[in-house]
Amino acid sequence: MKGLDSSDLQNELSTTVNPSTVASLGTGSGDIDAEVRSDEWARFCLRHRAVDATSEIASPRVELPQIDGPMEVRIAVSFSGGKQMNCALFIVPLGDIDPPHVSSCHMGENLTLRGGSCLLVPVSDDVKWVDKTWPKSMEGLNAFVANVTDSPRFLEAWVMERSRESNKLLMVVVIHGNVCYGYLLGAPKPGGFNETRVIPIFFEQVCELTSDPPVLIELELSAKSLEALIRHARQLLSQPERAQEDRYLRDGLRILLKSVERC
Known part of the structure; x- marks a missing residue:
């Protein structure tokens, strides 16, 4: 051939x-x-x-x-x-x-x-x-x-x-x-x-992986607002069975804060 x-x-x-x-x-x-x-x-x-x-x-x-x-x-x-x-x-x-x-x-x-x-x-x-x-x-x-x-x-x-x-x-x-x-x-x-x-x-x-363009979302958030949310999350009186969910919430807020600070 x-x-x-x-x-x-x-x-x-x-x-x-x-x-x-x-x-x-x-x-x-x-x-x-x-x-x-x-x-x-x-x-x-x-x-x-x-x-x-x-x-x-x-x-x-x-x-x-x-x-x-x-x-x-x-x-x-x-x-x-x-x-x-x-x-x-x-x-x-x-x-x-x-x-x-x-x-x-x-x-x-x-x-x-x-x-x-x-x-x-x-x-x-x-x-x-x-x-x-x-x-x-x-x-x-x-x-x-x-x-x-x-x-x-x-x-x-x-x-x-x-x-x-x-x-x-x-x-x-x-x-x-x-x-x-x-x-x-x-x-x-x-x-x-x-x-x-x-x-x-x-x-x-x-x-x-697809090549779809990223979807842009406008967030009207400030670092100070997120810091206040994190402080409030720390003060939550969690029930033992909700501890994991509360940790996820705090971790998510910290990640969001870092994203806002980079913008």
């Missing part, structure tokens, strides 16, 4: 998806099985990097677009946990939107985010996808994607096209059942495409 140029690649990507439908993965009768497979994948990733798990590995929260074939998306990624590389993956629509900016607006500004591109590769449940078959190199990942797409150079064409964007992450996410399996890709090597570094990664969160 002939190699794909950038226009062919875009056409093949765009004709196999239905981006208007959103599905939430990780729900339903397969929850327990998904948790087991997520745990197996996380431990596979750690073994690949010769890293011991430093904490309990939680089952990730996953929300993805409903897709029928390979789909390119823009992403913002946050890593935590040091060498364990816990990864939170935020997906935004293709366009002129900056993924880290959109993610910060939704998730807050405390995250350190890096932008990039990601190839989502869904595979059917009847495909053998277990520990023994999980790719550990670019050669293995390339062969797997080639088999799924029936195109020997599908992944190579996508990587070479996107690698021209400097300082941007490249990632492949295989979706099998309701579990996401991530591969972080290095820059292509002069020695050949198959020498490109591949790092298996697991996710603590995967979600799709």
Whole structure:
């Protein structure tokens, strides 16, 4: 089969998806099985990097677009946990939107985010996808994607096209059942495409973010008014069963006060 140029690649990507439908993965009768497979994948990733798990590995929260074939998306990624590389993956629509900016607006500004591109590769449940078959190199990942797409150079064409964007992450996410399996890709090597570094990664969160503009709300509040409310809240004679609610009230007022002071 002939190699794909950038226009062919875009056409093949765009004709196999239905981006208007959103599905939430990780729900339903397969929850327990998904948790087991997520745990197996996380431990596979750690073994690949010769890293011991430093904490309990939680089952990730996953929300993805409903897709029928390979789909390119823009992403913002946050890593935590040091060498364990816990990864939170935020997906935004293709366009002129900056993924880290959109993610910060939704998730807050405390995250350190890096932008990039990601190839989502869904595979059917009847495909053998277990520990023994999980790719550990670019050669293995390339062969797997080639088999799924029936195109020997599908992944190579996508990587070479996107690698021209400097300082941007490249990632492949295989979706099998309701579990996401991530591969972080290095820059292509002069020695050949198959020498490109591949790092298996697991996710603590995967979600799709919209680019809807923020809704502005005008608040006629002053810092002095909020300080008075906080003082009043402290004087409340709480019943034991209401202590938690009162604490939430005070915490909420403090957060609101900080927001007003920044305006």
